Amino acid sequence: MTSALRTLVDTALDPGAAPEDIAAAPLPEHIRAAVVRKSEENMFAGLSSAEKDPRKSLRVDEVEAPPLGPTEVLIAPMAAALNFNTVWTSIFEPVSTFRFLERFGKESDLGRRHDLPYHIVGSDAAGVVVRTGPGVTRWKPGDRVTVHCNYVDMEGPEGHDDSMIDASQRIWGFETNFGAMAELAMVKANQLMPMPTHLTWEEAASLSLTLATSYRMLVSPNAAGMKQGDIVLVWGATGGLGGYAVQLVRNGGGIPVCVVSSGDKADLLASLGVERIIDRKAEGFEFWDGDEQQPSEWRRFGKRIRELTGGVDVDIVFEHPGRQTFGASVFVAKRGGTIVTCASTSGYLHEYDNRYLWMNLKRIVSSHFANYKEAWEANRLVDLGMIHPILTRTYALEEAAEGAWAMHTNAHTGKLGVLVNARAEGEGVADPDKRASLAHHIEAWKRLT
Numbered sequence: 001m002t003s004a005l006r007t008l009v010d011t012a013l014d015p016g017a018a019p020e021d022i023a024a025a026p027l028p029e030h031i032r033a034a035v036v037r038k039s040e041e042n043m044f045a046g047l048s049s050a051e052k053d054p055r056k057s058l059r060v061d062e063v064e065a066p067p068l069g070p071t072e073v074l075i076a077p078m079a080a081a082l083n084f085n086t087v088w089t090s091i092f093e094p095v096s097t098f099r100f101l102e103r104f105g106k107e108s109d110l111g112r113r114h115d116l117p118y119h120i121v122g123s124d125a126a127g128v129v130v131r132t133g134p135g136v137t138r139w140k141p142g143d144r145v146t147v148h149c150n151y152v153d154m155e156g157p158e159g160h161d162d163s164m165i166d167a168s169q170r171i172w173g174f175e176t177n178f179g180a181m182a183e184l185a186m187v188k189a190n191q192l193m194p195m196p197t198h199l200t201w202e203e204a205a206s207l208s209l210t211l212a213t214s215y216r217m218l219v220s221p222n223a224a225g226m227k228q229g230d231i232v233l234v235w236g237a238t239g240g241l242g243g244y245a246v247q248l249v250r251n252g253g254g255i256p257v258c259v260v261s262s263g264d265k266a267d268l269l270a271s272l273g274v275e276r277i278i279d280r281k282a283e284g285f286e287f288w289d290g291d292e293q294q295p296s297e298w299r300r301f302g303k304r305i306r307e308l309t310g311g312v313d314v315d316i317v318f319e320h321p322g323r324q325t326f327g328a329s330v331f332v333a334k335r336g337g338t339i340v341t342c343a344s345t346s347g348y349l350h351e352y353d354n355r356y357l358w359m360n361l362k363r364i365v366s367s368h369f370a371n372y373k374e375a376w377e378a379n380r381l382v383d384l385g386m387i388h389p390i391l392t393r394t395y396a397l398e399e400a401a402e403g404a405w406a407m408h409t410n411a412h413t414g415k416l417g418v419l420v421n422a423r424a425e426g427e428g429v430a431d432p433d434k435r436a437s438l439a440h441h442i443e444a445w446k447r448l449t
């Protein structure tokens with residue numbers, strides 16, 4: 001970190017500093033950032049997905065500080081978090097994210113700034129505002145914020161019921177440049193939310209992308225619209241999405257049936273009071289035999305779920321593994337039930353038996369991140385102490401690629417944080433008393449690394 005940046009960050013965090021003092025502190029011309037390089041986008045040609053190693057493509061480099069335009073804000077991320085989209089960016093799958101940046105570059109002058117030979121990654125941050133652009137009135141330098149990743153202009157009419165429908169909607173740090181894993185990051189003002197006062201920087205950074213995605217999938221009328229008493233099958237129940245999904249189901253009066261792949265993960269959920277858990281590895285569920293689906297395994301899985309639910313089928317299936325599980329997910333949903341999907345980690349060409357869908361009046365609902373209101377409501381639940389971060393491990397910025405490798409190989413649990421401008425883990429708590437009353441919820445996840 002340069003001394004100019006340290007002065008800027010220290011001034012921005014000083015509770016006695018006025019917004020004008022922070023705005024007057026000079027910006028550095030260059031920053032450190034975790035990037036992939038366009039010149040290397042073909043480096044994994046011919047390798048299988050599993051062989052593509054983010055540790056070879058994702059590096060920390062010195063790059064120019066981000067620009068600042070109308071309705072935009074520069075923040076100093078104190079911490080960021082890893083998401084699966086950084087795995088996709090760093091293995092250049094299913095497409096190189098430089099295609100997104102090029103397309104953005106052709107749209108407008110402001111878009112052209114994003115089309116660079118490097119891509120600064122990261123779609124989750126907690127940090128402090130250091131500059132606001134023209135037209136920003138709700139936020140000021142010195143505000144401590146979490147950032148959600150819905151980057152949208154809203155100039156056209158399409159998104160005004162739901163900004164996720166807007167044609168200009170992008171995921172920040174994935175379909176845009178200037179993401180979270182950098183000493184300075186550029187966001188739109190309508191991505192900012194107040195940082196929950198009892199959390200550390202790295203805990204606050206580990207919330208938004210997966211929490212708000214899970215919130216929309218389950219709680220919002222834009223997707224499954226869960227109600228009290230609903231039984232919800234949660235795949236990957238200790239992963240980034242699933243760890244929040246389980247909490248949202250329980251907080252909303254639903255009953256989660258959780259699928260995980262190890263005894264340690266099952267024990268973690270049991271220690272949190274979850275009662276219905278399936279260890280898919282220990283119980284040997286194999287829904288595919290080579291290229292053939294195994295309906296007998298769907299039936300065995302459905303029977304196992306009924307054993308846990310007192311004989312009834314699930315109202316909602318929380319789907320994201322994709323190809324490996326989708327056939328089973330459609331099969332086990334109850335008559336009239338909902339399969340809500342936001343991803344295809346194991347492959348996006350899904351196969352299912354459509355007879356089980358139409359004859360039983362089930363519906364498949366798609367979902368993708370969240371609009372500002374949904375992200376705000378999810379963030380608010382954390383500030384209220386009703387939903388808790390699921391951070392298990394935090395890396396230094398230079399080690400971000402190690403975290404991406406852990407995610408790629410499914411060797412992680414919960415969320416993985418990345419320290420950016422914070423000097424150490426544990427900083428940033430504004431309300432220690434509130435934290436003390438909620439710490440046992442947060443610490444439970446840290447036992448499993």
Ligand code: NAP
Nearest residue numbers: 084213236239240241260261321324342343345346368369
């Ligand atoms: P994660 O932290 O890696 O968790 C995913 C979990 O899924 C894993 O912990 C694993 O749990 C389970 N899983 C993985 N492969 C599986 C398989 N073949 N069969 C059954 N379970 C499997 O990732 P995440 O952050 O939750 O994200 C999951 C997916 O959603 C990614 O593809 C990501 O890109 C996508 N996503 C989409 C959005 C959106 O807005 N559309 C937002 C966030 C994430 P067990 O091994 O314990 O079963």
